[in-house]
Amino acid sequence: MASNLLKIHPSDNVIVALRDIPTGDIAEWNGESYLLPYGVSSKHKFVTEDIETGGAIIMYGVLVGRAKQPIKRGEPITTFNLKHDSQDYSTANRKPYSYTQPDISRWQGRTFNGYHREDGRVGTYNYWLVLPLVFCENRNVLIMKDAFERELGYAQTDMYRGQVAEFLKAYQSGDMSRMQNLGGFTEPTREQQVKSRPFPNVDGIKFLTHEGGCGGTRTDANTLCALFAAYAVHPNVAGITVLSLGCQNSELKTLEDEIKKRDPNFNKPFYAFEHQKGTEYSLVSGAIKSTFLGLTEMNKQFREPAPLSKLSVGLKCGGSDGFSGISANPVLGHLSDIVVGLGGQTLLAEFPELNGVEQELLNRCVTEEKAAKFEKLMRDYAGKAEAVGSAFAFNPSPGNIKDGLITDAIKSAGAAKKGGNAYITDVLNYTERATEAGLALVCTPGNDVEATTGQTAAGANIILFTTGLGTPTGNPICPVAKVATNTILANRMPDVIDFDCGPVVDGTQSLEENADHLLEYVIKVASGELTKAQQLGQDDFIPWKRGVSL
Secondary structure (H helix, E strand, O other), rough: OOOOOOOOOOOOEEEEEEEOOOOOOEEEOOEEEEOOOOEEEEOOEEOOOOEOOOOEEEEEEEEEEOOOOEEOOOOOOOOOOOEEEOOOOOHHHHOOOOOOOOHHHHHHOEEEEEOOOOOOOEOOOOOEEEOOOHHHOOOOOOHHHHHHHHHHOOOOOOOHHHHHHHHHHHOOOHHHHOOOOHHOOOOOOHHHOOOOOOOEEEEEEEOOOOOOOOOHHHHHHHHHHHHHHHHOOOOOOEEEEEEOOOOHHHHHHHHHHHHHHOOOOOOOOOOEEEEEHOOOHHHHHHHHHHHHHHHHHHHHOOEEEEEEEHHHHEEEEOOOOOOOOOOOOHHHHHHHHHHHHHEEEEEEEOOHOOOOOHHHHHEEEEHHHHHHHHHHHHHHHHHHHOOOOEEEEEEOOOHHHHHHOOOHHHHHHHHHHHOOOOEEEEEEEEOOOOOOOOOOOOOOOOOOHHHHHHHHHHHHEEEEEEOOOOOOOOOOOOEEEEEEEOOHHHHHHOOOOOEEOOHHOOOOOOOHHHHHHHHHHHHEEEEEOOHHHHHHOOOOOOOOOOOOOO
16 A cells, blocks of 8 residues: 555545645556646545536445536545435345455464453453442542542542642742743653552452433433443443432332343342432442452452453444544454454444445345344434434534545445454344354444443443544543554554554555554453553543434
């Protein structure tokens, strides 16, 4: 891919510029020359033939839009001359599908060091979970968070307290000029940030907060309980403390019932406390005591080798750019095919970003039943969006468009590359747990945190998150590794980006070579090497209320 141009699929009538091309240049691809009447920015596309109004634009081999006005050969596609369009789809129109599994011989016998759970799953981390059943208890959860994290060495924000103290000292001394000139603080090392921890086998205590549980619909309250149940049975969670007010819609019994649905033999430590039975002090101090005693038992658990078939890898993208569907997403797709070939799970989410490739995914479903479930979920979701005056077509953000993702179908066709080529063995609604080996489709919004929250609920024990523009997104209990589509981003945000797929664009590594390097990194993270989001304490958690979120 060392050329300045790339035509992704033989049937495409657009070519991608991998570098800025100035006005008047002649671009050459496979013996064809194209005079460019306008400059084409890196990551953007120009057409290979004259397109009449209403004419189809094909990219990744699929329909991604139609011309709003005539587009001359060599002209770039823009929001002014192109509108979204995509192929219709139907389970009834499924066609036979087959693919060739990549060579997995070098990975057979490889292991990662994880926490083995009684249900047969393996955690990549060992967390205790503290959660409120209703927003009324957020404050008490945060009180517990402050006490536990500071005393047990898990606090992530102490690195900034010294700066505030210096500013305060200068202010109190009346030295305003010194206060104005303060700066240039040295960023502490990881070792300086992490205090000595009395529980070395406890990777963290995670405190969730949210704005739900009451005042909304009963459906939302029940969905919240289902989400919490999915987190409780997650292999990265060893014990749970629950704070309840007592009168909210998200009832404790509903949570307990949802846990039993997912794991009838659930036997992790589970401590629940109701605020309306006494004072705040009795609530919080009782929860602290039980949680602390639970940590002492949890600390007796150790990492042990596990086969790569115990990996459950979430596949996510956000802050996408024009290279996402060329470098990082296909790299994840190749990695996904390897993990699936080894007997593991991969989870492809973000249903609004599968708009335009539905038929291909329907073809890949292993059964008619799975295909029908996917079609129903997609049509129901799209219908709700259209009912409130929105649509999947409105999905690309200003940043996406600026970087070449002109229509949702272009964005979606590139986003779907994260799912590789394997058969789709399962289709999961939001909060449903993945129980089958292979590639599963997980119904979530495209919204970064709502999607990672949902992928974790499905059982992902590591999430690979591709980005071309940069995002700090993380998750409380599942490590989220940020994968850059380009080296410029990786160098600009080294405290956020974990892995660079830029060598694929530069032509210094093949897609397969880059995917091999990424899988080596995944094994390290699954064995306890912290992602950048974990180092920063980026514990993002947003429940989806099943309304319209793109």
